[in-house]
Amino acid sequence: MQGMNEGVSRRNFLGLSAGAALACCVGRARAARFGREADATWFEWTQLSPRCWVAIGEGGNVLVVAGDREAIVIDAKNAGFGNTLRREAEQVSGKPVKTLINTHHHGDHTGGNCSFTKDCTVMAHENALARIASQGERLMGGAKGAAAQVGKSEKPAKDAVLKDIAALDGAGLTKDSWTPANGLGDSEKLTIGGVAIELTHVGNGHTDNDLIIVIPAEKVMHGGDLLFNKVWPVIDLPGGSDTAGWVKGCERILELCGEQQMIVVPGHGAVGDREMAQRQRQMLIALRAQAAAAVKAGQSREDFLKRPFEEYAEYQRADVLKPRTLGGVYDEAAKAAGK
Numbered sequence: 001m002q003g004m005n006e007g008v009s010r011r012n013f014l015g016l017s018a019g020a021a022l023a024c025c026v027g028r029a030r031a032a033r034f035g036r037e038a039d040a041t042w043f044e045w046t047q048l049s050p051r052c053w054v055a056i057g058e059g060g061n062v063l064v065v066a067g068d069r070e071a072i073v074i075d076a077k078n079a080g081f082g083n084t085l086r087r088e089a090e091q092v093s094g095k096p097v098k099t100l101i102n103t104h105h106h107g108d109h110t111g112g113n114c115s116f117t118k119d120c121t122v123m124a125h126e127n128a129l130a131r132i133a134s135q136g137e138r139l140m141g142g143a144k145g146a147a148a149q150v151g152k153s154e155k156p157a158k159d160a161v162l163k164d165i166a167a168l169d170g171a172g173l174t175k176d177s178w179t180p181a182n183g184l185g186d187s188e189k190l191t192i193g194g195v196a197i198e199l200t201h202v203g204n205g206h207t208d209n210d211l212i213i214v215i216p217a218e219k220v221m222h223g224g225d226l227l228f229n230k231v232w233p234v235i236d237l238p239g240g241s242d243t244a245g246w247v248k249g250c251e252r253i254l255e256l257c258g259e260q261q262m263i264v265v266p267g268h269g270a271v272g273d274r275e276m277a278q279r280q281r282q283m284l285i286a287l288r289a290q291a292a293a294a295v296k297a298g299q300s301r302e303d304f305l306k307r308p309f310e311e312y313a314e315y316q317r318a319d320v321l322k323p324r325t326l327g328g329v330y331d332e333a334a335k336a337a338g339k
């Protein structure tokens with residue numbers, strides 16, 4: 001691990017917030033250089049290992065992996081932010097991006113695809129392709145909202161981002177510009193730019209096309225939206241959500257982590273370790289049981305959604321996401337009970 005006291009750094013990193021971890025994880029010399037880059041970027045970038053960085057902000061968390069002569073980007077953020085993501089990924093990794101992999105079809109992970117499909121290899125699980133194709137029209141409209149949102153910001157990187165968004169107008173995009181050309185099976189081992197990458201699809205979980213992506217040499221994993229770290233998890237039944245399968249997905253993540261100190265990037269929330277998967281699994285099991293009991297006792301959906309669930313009081317985005325999580329588990333339980 002390139003003589004940066006990696007063992008100690010990694011132990012220090014695990015369990016800390018991404019921001020707090022930056023100084024100890026990256027190593028002093030690197031942190032000083034990286035810190036300056038971070039000041040000028042739109043996304044919040046943190047180096048996780050010698051070859052891996054995470055970008056937080058504007059949709060799902062993105063993992064960037066530096067290969068020998070090229071970079072790999074995992075997920076593409078909200079519509080409108082693809083050019084910025086690509087530019088900053090190349091800046092932090094020092095390599096041109098040649099490959100994009102989507103963890104699943106949701107727009108907050110694929111909105112920037114159009115900035116990669118022309119000249120990069122773009123991949124997703126085979127079940128994701130038709131779903132991404134069907135949302136192209138909506139993603140085309142998304143960039144306009146992004147410009148309005150960025151326009152209100154005071155961040156130093158704002159002008160560069162507005163230029164990135166404006167460049168999308170002249171890029172000749174069509175609704176098909178978001179769709180990956182390459183569909184992946186349920187278990188793939190690829191080597192891209194000299195980096196081994198393992199991709200696993202466990203079946204329906206958060207959607208019907210989730211990929212768990214592991215970079216074994218870096219001990220880094222992207223769990224996609226099978227992992228919401230202390231954020232209310234989105235249940236999308238039309239998109240293939242199945243919370244029983246999702247529990248299995250968490251168990252596979254735990255297996256893939258093994259006893260190693262794997263750095264785990266969730267789809268949403270702070271970077272952490274395998275404990276995050278354990279917590280996600282337990283939450284889903286508990287919510288499933290409570291929804292089933294509520295349906296059995298004849299409690300209405302409306303009343304189930306009013307329950308406080310104080311054990312998750314610290315979970316973020318409760319205003320928007322909590323009703324979707326609870327509504328999702330209730331609807332699943334009602335269907336299972338034949339109601």
Ligand SMILES: [Zn+2]
Nearest residue numbers: 106206225234
């Ligand atoms: Zn999602």
